[in-house]
Amino acid sequence: MRDAQYHHQESFWFEFQTSSQQRYFSCEKPLFKGFWFPSWLFNSVLACQKHFQAHNSDIILVTSPKSGTTWLKAILFALLNRAKYSNPNSEQCHPLLTRNPLVPYLEFQLYLQQEDPNYATFASPRLLATHLPYSSLPQLVRDSKCKLVYLCRDPKDNFISLWHFTKKIMLKENGLSMYGPYWDHVLGYHKMSLEMPEKVFFMKYEEMKEDPCVHVRRLADFVGCPFSEEELRGGTVEGILRMCSFDNLSTLEVNKSGSRWTGVENKSFFRRGEVGDWANYMSAEMGERIDGVMEEKLHDSGLKF
Ligand code: A3P
Numbered sequence: 001m002r003d004a005q006y007h008h009q010e011s012f013w014f015e016f017q018t019s020s021q022q023r024y025f026s027c028e029k030p031l032f033k034g035f036w037f038p039s040w041l042f043n044s045v046l047a048c049q050k051h052f053q054a055h056n057s058d059i060i061l062v063t064s065p066k067s068g069t070t071w072l073k074a075i076l077f078a079l080l081n082r083a084k085y086s087n088p089n090s091e092q093c094h095p096l097l098t099r100n101p102l103v104p105y106l107e108f109q110l111y112l113q114q115e116d117p118n119y120a121t122f123a124s125p126r127l128l129a130t131h132l133p134y135s136s137l138p139q140l141v142r143d144s145k146c147k148l149v150y151l152c153r154d155p156k157d158n159f160i161s162l163w164h165f166t167k168k169i170m171l172k173e174n175g176l177s178m179y180g181p182y183w184d185h186v187l188g189y190h191k192m193s194l195e196m197p198e199k200v201f202f203m204k205y206e207e208m209k210e211d212p213c214v215h216v217r218r219l220a221d222f223v224g225c226p227f228s229e230e231e232l233r234g235g236t237v238e239g240i241l242r243m244c245s246f247d248n249l250s251t252l253e254v255n256k257s258g259s260r261w262t263g264v265e266n267k268s269f270f271r272r273g274e275v276g277d278w279a280n281y282m283s284a285e286m287g288e289r290i291d292g293v294m295e296e297k298l299h300d301s302g303l304k305f
Pocket residue numbers: 063064065066067068069070071157160161162164244245246247249269270271272273274277
């Protein structure tokens with residue numbers, strides 16, 4: 001992807017900030033196909049469904065907000081572009097060290113910007129992101145051979161992360177989680193990952209934290225970019241993980257002082273990056289209540305957090 005694309009997007013977000021701050025902070029969330037969408041996002045979701053022409057080579061990262069999207073965006077970018085930036089430890093040249101975001105959201109960015117965005121500057125394979133539930137994906141995404149990487153997270157940590165984020169950016173909330181219900185979002189992709197494992201790769205933040213090397217290798221296999229023996233021996237996986245680590249990314253100048261979207265600062269996307277932080281903010285009883293709801297909702301799926 002070339003610089004022009006990002007400069008264009010940057011200027012859009014600054015304009016967008018002033019023209020639509022009111023709408024962005026609005027808490028209205030209509031229900032669409034069983035999920036809550038902010039009203040200001042609606043036209044963009046519809047435009048994306050209508051116009052997005054999926055390519056078989058596309059790789060689309062799907063998450064619920066606050067599930068670790070920033071982390072996996074960085075990992076996927078580094079993984080797919082590793083030949084181009086053959087030394088992932090070279091602090092001078094890798095775009096991840098100076099730019100954020102590098103992976104644009106479909107409905108949350110590209111189709112807010114234009115009804116029918118031009119993808120001419122995107123390198124192949126196109127790496128894109130979305131928060132859309134499976135049922136709201138453009139039909140062509142579902143019908144094509146493009147690959148979906150889904151990342152989810154323990155809902156308790158997700159909730160606490162979202163709570164901090166909304167406080168930080170002064171977003172007024174109305175108790176309905178954006179793109180929720182959370183369990184239906186997760187279940188939609190979990191089901192598809194079982195039915196079409198070649199299309200949907202299902203990941204958990206906690207598993208990534210526990211054994212990132214194993215999961216990044218699986219991810220590389222899934223996106224058709226497996227690590228060679230030489231790369232494995234040479235520590236390429238570890239290099240990518242080091243570069244994309246919370247400690248590294250959160251201390252980069254671009255992430256300490258840069259901003260995006262409606263003026264939201266990049267640093268808002270880096271808080272603690274830990275598993276189980278919910279326990280510092282919720283009582284055990286509150287945690288149990290959330291676990292109880294999740295067990296009830298997920299019990300047929302075999303999925304556990
Ligand atoms: P916490 O608020 O629990 O710290 P998203 O990118 O989907 O908005 O998710 C943000 C969450 O991912 C935040 O969680 C953030 O700290 C965490 N995060 C960001 N970068 C990360 C990284 N490189 N490694 C692990 N977690 C990261």
